[in-house]
Amino acid sequence: MRRVHLAGPASRSDLANYTGLNRSTVGDLVAELTALGLVHERAGVRGVPGRPSPIVAANPNGITVLALEIFNDSIAAAVIGLGGRILARARAERARDGSSPEATVARLAGICRTLLEGRADQPPIQAISVAVAGVVRRTDGDLVVGPNLGWRDVPLADLIRTSLSLGVPVFTGNDADLATLAEHLRGAGIGCDDFVCLWGEVGVGAGIIAGGRPLSGxxxxxxxxxxxxxxxxxxxxxxxxRGCWETEVGEDALLRRAGRAGSGGPLVVDLILAMADAGDPVAISAIESSGxxxxxxxxxxxxxxxxxxxxxxxxFATILPYARDALTAALGELAIEPLAVATIVPARLGADGPLIGAAELAFEHWLDDPASVPLIDRPEWSSAADRRVAAKEVDATRLAI
Amino acid sequence: MRRVHLAGPASRSDLANYTGLNRSTVGDLVAELTALGLVHERAGVRGVPGRPSPIVAANPNGITVLALEIFNDSIAAAVIGLGGRILARARAERARDGSSPEATVARLAGICRTLLEGRADQPPIQAISVAVAGVVRRTDGDLVVGPNLGWRDVPLADLIRTSLSLGVPVFTGNDADLATLAEHLRGAGIGCDDFVCLWGEVGVGAGIIAGGRPLSGxxxxxxxxxxxxxxxxxxxxxxxxRGCWETEVGEDALLRRAGRAGSGGPLVVDLILAMADAGDPVAISAIESSGxxxxxxxxxxxxxxxxxxxxxxxxFATILPYARDALTAALGELAIEPLAVATIVPARLGADGPLIGAAELAFEHWLDDPASVPLIDRPEWSSAADRRVAAKEVDATRLAI
Known part of the structure; x- marks a missing residue:
């Protein structure tokens, strides 16, 4: 199940090779998962010697997770199914006006209800999982502090549980950690055991995979x-x-150096990049400074x-092509030689990363025991920031196909 | 074996509890290890109800490792036995004169021969393990660069293997990583899964334990x-x-600020601390700056x-009592609140740490299969920097007794 969920459709013989089980055992397991509605089978490709091996694929509607995102300037919700398929999605702007957790969650709940109404003919969702721009405590899933949100000590999981009343488990995680999990399992970090994702907007955060496992501290x-x-x-x-990295490298710093201090966001950043394209020396210098x-x-x-x-x-992904030369030159000066080998790449999943990662956080609990549908809302599941992820058992290098 | 090696003598009933095996199985295993000369048994303590359970202890001479250390201003060798017992040890000053790897290893080999001659009546050592002040490549055990030693691309394991001709496996590791391993298993980090050791002399390095495992990158x-x-x-x-941390926090920086620039070492540092004790404002200010x-x-x-x-x-351990106030005040300003909980403590094993850690690197290979004596010099064992350590299987919190 983990194999077809993370790496896509596979033939029964691929699954036998992958799991080390014999074909008849694989056949029994696939039959069980098919009966549970978790996978589909279709005929294999002809043209290879012998009988074609049936292709097993995750059924996106077999398990669905409601993934939520609370950022400084946007909120979003998505229904994400097995195999990581985004089945429905909605995003809304959020004014950077310090609106309360309660008001934000109420708006988000409205978006969710609209999404779920559109899926009234489908099986109910099995879990809710939230990516939030702040520090989440793993012992209870609460938001300890969301500096850019202006929030502190918010019982986020409970707030969402109460507001949505779906009776399913609620997971919470830091946006950067979850987006990193998504990139590790499905994006720029597939097959990479020592991987860092650096996320920049107004605030800056990183997710760290060390020795194949999320480093949570x-x-x-x-x-x-x-x-x-x-x-x-x-x-x-x-x-x-004084002097935190984000004061020099966050979006505000670029805007300030480009003479555009004030309200930011992607449009203003694009404008600065366009000015650099047009040869504007202030914009070029500002981007070099960011690099x-x-x-x-x-x-x-x-x-x-x-x-x-x-x-x-x-x-950071947006400005990377423009800042790459300055970045490379400075890194060459600063990094001791044997360490300068780290490659710098853009993240691949774009704005969907945190939602995909949030969904994986929920899927991971369930993948430990795929027959356990529906998921039960266990108290310890609200605080899942430290879960060891799917990668622990899936040889990601074999999945990069 | 791992239990008595890392946490000291234990009764058979403790071992049964710890391993989850029944007492007769534990008895069989202890008998096997006793026959191999790896453990001793002695009578248990009377006064507890029932028959006293025999106490099982590691036999220090059952397996011995020759642990070596190559630092900027000293070289050292020790014979370390099972249970982490230091059976013999010698240390010599090393002038900071850029002497070659060959000359340094030759001097070290002389020290080793003297140590081993004193143990001619004991079983031969089973492995050599070297802690070196530099970056060691895990793929071949070579020293890539030892900036303060002035060395680069030194085939260190081979050099030592050839020079000592003992026909046993040779392991190499970074001094900071190995001292951290030692502190994690036997010192200030026992029972702590998210642990950092920061080592300061002229150069500065850290060893990192994350989620209970060494973080090697x-x-x-x-x-x-x-x-x-x-x-x-x-x-x-x-x-x-420009501006590396060690230029501001290493020993040289303290000496410079205290007006003592020039040759350093523990005696000069002690002098500066004594000046601070006597109220010398320059010394006090220099120490505060280090903090x-x-x-x-x-x-x-x-x-x-x-x-x-x-x-x-x-x-850093030497100056910590003097620098503690300045350190605490600055950290209070710099660390975001929920992270400021990390406790700062002195390392416990002192100058023996790197040697003890080097020995553990070798013991760890053998502990995977305690009956495999003598150890065979497998090529892949020369490059052991990334070994997952004993901690992975020993619940360290239970060992902090």
């Missing part, structure tokens, strides 16, 4: 790299410290973690 | 935190970059890794 707070103190004489950060500051923080991460690959997501 | 280079680019307008580092720069780098590590505990070793 003692309390699930690892990867708060926006607050690396890299600029001792620098600006005051909203967190209260150089990206390199400074990446050098810190590289020296600490020695990753094989670093994916840049969000606003 | 793609090529075994993780933890090169001396080169975190924390001081953008700072001094040139010997690595070629503040320690906090800056620790904040970077804390935001990236969210450790539960950080142990400071080497010169």
């Amino acid at each position: 003692r309390s699930g707070f690892a990867g708060e790299v926006g607050h690396l103190p890299l600029s001792p004489e620098g600006r005051l950060c909203h967190c209260g410290a 150089r500051w990206l390199a400074i923080g990446l050098a810190a991460l590289i020296h600490t973690l020695n990753p094989e690959r670093i994916a840049l997501g969000g606003f | 793609r090529s075994g280079f993780a933890g090169e935190v001396g080169h975190l680019p924390l001081s953008p307008e700072g001094r040139l580092c010997h690595c070629g970059a 503040r720069w320690l906090a800056i780098g620790l904040a970077a590590l804390i935001h990236t890794l969210n450790p539960e505990r950080i142990a400071l070793g080497g010169f």
